[in-house]
Amino acid sequence: MKQTVIQAAIEAGKEIMKIYNTDFDVEYKEDESPLTIADKQSHEIIKMHLMDYDPSIPILSEEGSHLPYEERKQWDQFWLVDPIDGTKEFIKKNGEFTVNIALIRNGKPVLGVIYAPALDDLYVADEEKGAYKIPAVLEAGNTDSMNAIPLPLVDKQEKTASVVASRSHMSEETQQFIESLKSNYESVATVSAGSSLKLCLVAEGKADYYPRYAPTMEWDTGAGQAIVELSGGKVEVANEDRPLRYNKENLRNPWFLATRKQ
Numbered sequence: 001m002k003q004t005v006i007q008a009a010i011e012a013g014k015e016i017m018k019i020y021n022t023d024f025d026v027e028y029k030e031d032e033s034p035l036t037i038a039d040k041q042s043h044e045i046i047k048m049h050l051m052d053y054d055p056s057i058p059i060l061s062e063e064g065s066h067l068p069y070e071e072r073k074q075w076d077q078f079w080l081v082d083p084i085d086g087t088k089e090f091i092k093k094n095g096e097f098t099v100n101i102a103l104i105r106n107g108k109p110v111l112g113v114i115y116a117p118a119l120d121d122l123y124v125a126d127e128e129k130g131a132y133k134i135p136a137v138l139e140a141g142n143t144d145s146m147n148a149i150p151l152p153l154v155d156k157q158e159k160t161a162s163v164v165a166s167r168s169h170m171s172e173e174t175q176q177f178i179e180s181l182k183s184n185y186e187s188v189a190t191v192s193a194g195s196s197l198k199l200c201l202v203a204e205g206k207a208d209y210y211p212r213y214a215p216t217m218e219w220d221t222g223a224g225q226a227i228v229e230l231s232g233g234k235v236e237v238a239n240e241d242r243p244l245r246y247n248k249e250n251l252r253n254p255w256f257l258a259t260r261k262q
Contacts, residue, residue, distance in 0.1 A: 001053065001103075001111070002111065002113075002124065002126055004049055004050070004052075004053040005049075005050075005101050005103070005111065005113045006113055006115075006122065006124060007049060008045065008046045008049035008050060008101060008113075009046070009099045009101055009113045009114070009115035009122070010115055010122070010137060010138070011045050011049065012041075012042040012045045012046050012083060012099045012115075013042075013099050013115045013116075013117030014117070014138075015038070015041045015042060015045055016038045016041070016042050016084060016090070016097075016099070016117050017117050017118065019036065019037055019038040019041065020038065020090065020093065020117075020118065024036050024037055024038065025037070026091055033087070034087045034088060034091055035063075035087065036084075036087060036090065036091065038083075038084055038090065039062075039063050039083050039084045039087060040063060040083075042063075042083035042084055042099060043061050043062075043063040043064060043081070043083040046059075046061070046081050046083060046099070046101060047059055047061065047064070047081075050079050050081075050101075057077060057078060057079055057103075058072075058075055058078045058079070059078065059079045059081060060072070060078055060079065060080050060081065060218075060219070060247075060251075061079075061080075061081035061082070061083060061219065062081070062082050062083065062217065062219045063083050064081070066251070069249040072247055073247070073249075075247060076105065076106060077103065077104060077105040077106070078103075078104055078247065079101065079102070079103060079104075080100075080101070080102040080103075080104050080109070080218060080219050080222040080223070080246060081100065081101050081102075081219060082098075082099070082100040082196075082219040082220060082223075083099065084097055084098075084099065085097060085098045085099070085100045085195040085196045085219070085220055086098060086194040086195025086196075086197075088194070089194035089195055094194065095116075095118035095119055096116075096118075096193055096194030096195055096197055097116070097117075097118065097194060097195050098114050098115060098116045098117075098195045098196045098197060098200075099113075099114070099115045099116075099117065100112075100113075100114055100196050100219060100220070100222065100223040100224065101113045101114075101223055102222030102223040102225075102226055104222060104246045104247060107245040107246050107247055108243070108245070108246070109222045109223065109225045109226035109229075109246065110126070110127055110226065111125065111126045111127075111226060112124070112125045112126075112222065112223035112224065112225070112226030112227045112230075113125075113223060114196050114197075114199075114200060114223050114224060114227060115137070116195075116197060116200075120135070120136055120137050120138050120139055121133065121134075121135050121136075121137070121200075122134040122135075122137045123151075123200050123203065123227050124148070124227070125151075125203075125226045125227040125229075125230035125231065126226075126230070127230065129148075130150060130151070130230050130231065131150070131151040131203055131226075131227045131228075131230040131231035132148035132149055132150050132151055133148065133149045133151055133153070133200075133204065134147055134148050134149070135149070151203045151204055151205070151227070151231035152203065152204055152205030152231050152232065152233075152260065153204045153205055153206070154204060154205035154206055155205065156205060156208055156260055159185060159186045159187075160185055160186060160187045160188070160189070161181050161184070161185040161187075161188045161189070161208045161209065162188075162189045162190070162191065162206065162207045162208050162209070163177075163178050163181065163188060163189070163190045163191070163207065163208065163209045163210070163211065164190075164191050164192070164193055164198045164201045164202065164206075164207035164209070164210045165178070165190060165191075165192055165193075165198070165210075165211070166192070166193075166194070166198065166212070166214065171213050171214045173211075173213035173214075173255075174211050174212075174213050174214070177209075177211040177213065177257075178190060178211075181209070191206075191207065196220065196221070196223060196224040198210045198212075198224075198258075199221065199224030199225065199227060199228050199235070199258055200224065200227060202228050202233050202258045202259065202260055203224075203227045203228045203231040203233060204231075205231075205260060207260075208259060208260050209257065209258070209259050209260075210257070210258040210259070211238070211257050211258075212238075212253075212255060212256050212257070212258070213238065213255045214255075215252060215253075216252070216253045216256075217251050217252055217253065218246050218247075218248070218251045218252075218253060219251075220253070221235065221244060221253055221256070222246060224258075225243070225244055225258075228258050229243070232260070233258060233259060233260045234257075234258065234259050235256055235257075235258045236256060236257055236258075236259075237254050237255070237256055238254065238255040238256055238257050244256055
């Protein structure tokens with residue numbers, strides 16, 4: 001199963017990069033979020049791989065058709081897909097966009113794959129092996145988990161804190177959270193990143209906190225949450241001691257905080 005998901009993400013990433021290096025058109029959906037041909041092509045490639053593997057597992061993709069909750073609530077497991085997370089970053093051509101695929105079982109992400117095609121970095125997590133990173137995937141032909149680097153990569157420093165924030169969605173509440181940390185740590189560093197790479201930085205241990213006090217959807221976080229949690233971190237509803245859950249009637253996430261600090 002895991003290799004199927006990895007292959008789906010990598011093949012989608014290859015197609016995305018073909019379009020990335022061209023002058024592509026941008027459409028806008030009803031919610032005014034951008035959409036490109038790369039989003040659509042990536043969706044179709046991922047859908048083909050997952051359906052070939054097991055057509056009985058439903059797929060909930062940002063760019064697919066969204067079934068009514070009355071049908072979805074019967075699902076005990078499903079694929080949760082964002083064909084391009086960070087379409088704004090893709091359009092800006094800054095490289096900070098990802099392909100996200102998660103397996104959700106009973107509301108919990110149990111497998112996550114994130115591929116950043118412009119960076120050629122692959123992040124994978126499953127309950128058997130934990131979370132790991134494979135850099136230079138295509139450059140080195142490096143998809144074998146034997147070459148994996150276990151996460152986290154960096155041990156946390158107790159007297160300092162690092163916070164990763166959205167490159168495109170910094171909110172006043174996020175800035176207030178960052179200020180609140182300054183009373184508990186000798187120093188607080190901030191770094192900006194796009195897409196689910198923010199969750200990957202927490203999983204790697206390069207960021208201690210990722211406060212998201214702005215809107216996200218389930219497909220934005222499912223794969224990243226699996227990678228953070230299986231690396232020993234947490235992704236919890238803001239100000240509550242409970243993890244994000246999936247396949248809700250409303251697919252919008254509540255505000256949340258991803259963390260490595262205890």
